[in-house]
Each structure stands twice: as C-alpha cells, then as structure tokens.
Amino acid sequence: MRGWAPGPAPASSVEITSATVQRGDVIQIGGHSCRVTDLLQLPGGAKRLCFESGELLTMHSRSRLVAVRTLRGGDAGRAFSPSRHRR
Template sequence: MNGCVLVSIEIDAATVRRGDQLTIDGQAFTIRDMTALARGAKRLEFTTGDTLTLRPGTVLWAARQVSPRYGRRA
C-alpha cells in the first residue's frame, strides 16, 4: 500500500491526469497516456489499449489517488 486514498473528482480535458480511473458502462479504465488534440481536446489511452477522446466541454467523474498527507492546510 502506498499510503494514498481514492477520491472522486470532477475532470475535464484541462484537468485529467495519467492514473485517473474512469468508470464507463460499469467497467473501470485507468488512463495510461494522453495526447493533446486540436482545440483543447485530449485522446486518452487506457491500460486496456482502448481510447477515448475527451473534448473541452465534456465533464466526467474520475477516481484519483491522492496522499492525505499533502491535502489542504487549514
């Protein structure tokens, strides 16, 4: 265990990261790589080899591993 926890976050083409996990049609997909496309879109490549084009106006929910030790300070 690496000391991280999974949190649900809202993502779009500007905020998506490698390692984010998306659930599509009940199946979990982890983002392995991304390619920037025209007009702010990104092509996401999953560990399964599948791809998805995320357009700038598309908002999705993802699970992201974060360390609770580096959260916001009060």
C-alpha cells in the same frame, strides 16, 4: 485487463475536464473501470485518453467526467485544493 481495486493510498472522486485529467485517473465507462495511462493533446483543447486495456477515448474540451484519483503521497487535504493560496 485486470480490474482496478483501490489500494492503501487515499482516493477521492473528482470532476475532470480535458484540462484537468491526469495519468492514473480511473474513469467508469460502461460499468468498467478504466485507468488512464497516456494523454495526447488534440486541437481545440480536446485530449485523447489511452487506457490500460488499449482502448481510446477522445475527451472534448467541454466534456466533464467523474474520476477516482489516488493520492501519490503528501497531505490528502492539499492534494485536491486549487494551486493558488486561499485567504
């Protein structure tokens, strides 16, 4: 597996749960950067994450991890804000 290196797209560290994890998130596991390539919904709100390396990680519904998420276009300020409007 090739190591992940940030490109020209802006990136930010975000806390993720099984409900908020996305394809493309990069998670540090054992000192290695692992990019999520696929997600599988499991019973009880858990998700199985598949990484570029082929490794799997099951994320429990109460698990909280920190990931690096790159912006795929658009405004950096709006990309991480909640979906509902703030007043």
